[in-house]
Amino acid sequence: MSKNRVNIDWLVLPMLGALGVIGIWTLWSSMPGTNLPSPLKTWEVSKLYVVEPFEKRGELDQGILRFTWYSLVLVAKGYALAILIGTPLGFLLGLSKMFAKSFDPIIQVLRPVSPLAWLPLGLVLFERSEPAALFTIAVCAMWPTVLNTAVGVRSVPQDYINVARVLKLSRVKTLFKVLIPATMPYMFTGFRLSLGIAWLVIVAAEMLTGVPGVGGFLWQEYNSLIYEHIILCILTIGLVGFVLDRLMSLVEARFKSI
């Protein structure tokens, strides 16, 4: 019985939901005067890009996963930058009362700024589109890492800190043997959320800078009036984002289990 229940929860219900959405989509696309391509048409026009996902037919005409790969590489770089800056910053905020008080307000002000606003500044600063995109990803994606790490550092149980004090561990040893391991679960929550944002930002960054990737492809196909490919890109972006989040959750769960 429970086996059936699982099947219904994990298979039947999600399928019903997807069918419902496709139904609405079909209805909408069959309305007179709309530019929305129907699901079937979308599939037909996108088929080549999906069945030959790594094909390179030209600079602007490549398989969807090849474009996705470009995006992932760029995200990986920007995300690495976000983590490399965000984690130490989070530790400083968590460890030093004075540092936290000094930078709390400015962080609160910078955090809600949209990637669309950072990108032009990146272009001004770096003059080339790829560094500008990296800058934008890093600056937008690092905040969850910063804040979660800081909260994690502050939540390290006093008992563990007392152990370090009684043993007279040096500052460096206390950091690596006690503070970092104790903060790990919080840090990974931050890393997961940051990755989500980095993936969100990449599309915007590519659209504005024309760096090749799934976002750049999306924008280019919009300009070429191939609306089917817009939907293909949206679905791809969503799926990849979902997979990234699941993968990070697995890593995160590993660190939470100690």
Added chain:
Amino acid sequence: MAFLELKHVSKGYRSNGTLTPVLRDIDLSIEQGEFVAIVGYSGSGKTTLISLIAGLIRPDIGSVTLDGAEIRGPSPERGIVFQNYSLLPWLTTYENVYLAVDQVFRNWSAAQKRAHTEKYIEMVNLLPAREKRPAELSGGMRQRVAVARALAADPRILLLDEPLSALDALTRATLQGEIAKIWDQDKKTMVLITNDVDEGILLSDRIIPLTHGPDATLGPAVPVEIPRPRDRKAINHDPHFKQTRHQVMDFLLGVGVKHRKTVTRKLHLPDIEPEDLSYGKPSPFSLFRRGPLRSKEFKKERVETET
């Protein structure tokens, strides 16, 4: 001059500008090799007292000296077994003990450190659990690791802050036996904090009641003149045991009645809020509106019976 001396020690906690007194006018002298038990109500300031000796906090008034030298900060020469499990959960039994050994005997060879670590794990009968993490150990085993870690650093005095309070009665009895044995072998100076008068009498040379807080202070010390090794069953019929027990209980109950109102109120207060992490009232721009909190992940505790 005694080995460990507390003179006119008073301590309170300051929060939001008001000072909550905890300990007042504590005088305590402990001789080298002596086993002293301190019993008191929960929330009366026992952990505060042991933290003062450990050097984790400084007294507001008075002095704490070990061998004539003022205690100014924590040090491995004053080993401590904390009330809460304080093993690092990401390290195995071996690694937890090794951390202390590695730190204290820095110029030993790796082989020496390894042998020393193993010796102490063996002393508390945990060699089979050598590679296990604290989460895989029962409560009693964890406290044994904590004892091994403290002793492996070869402290001059061992401080035990209610090490057995969280354990079930059977495990508790076993570990009491082990502590008695360890003391018998090493004759290390030990201070045991407990809320169990029987436990205090069973293990110590001298048992001292701590009155109820605020402004808790030590009552008259009662010497335990029961020859060792003490048998936990036979001891119940020992007239001296009964008499000692009465003396301590009468004192505690006497002060308890007077302070009953404070007892209930004080018990609600958490004694875990980490002092160094409280940042006062958060500003409107604060990142941390939640305030400091202890991570739930590390608070999972299982108490199990040992056979």
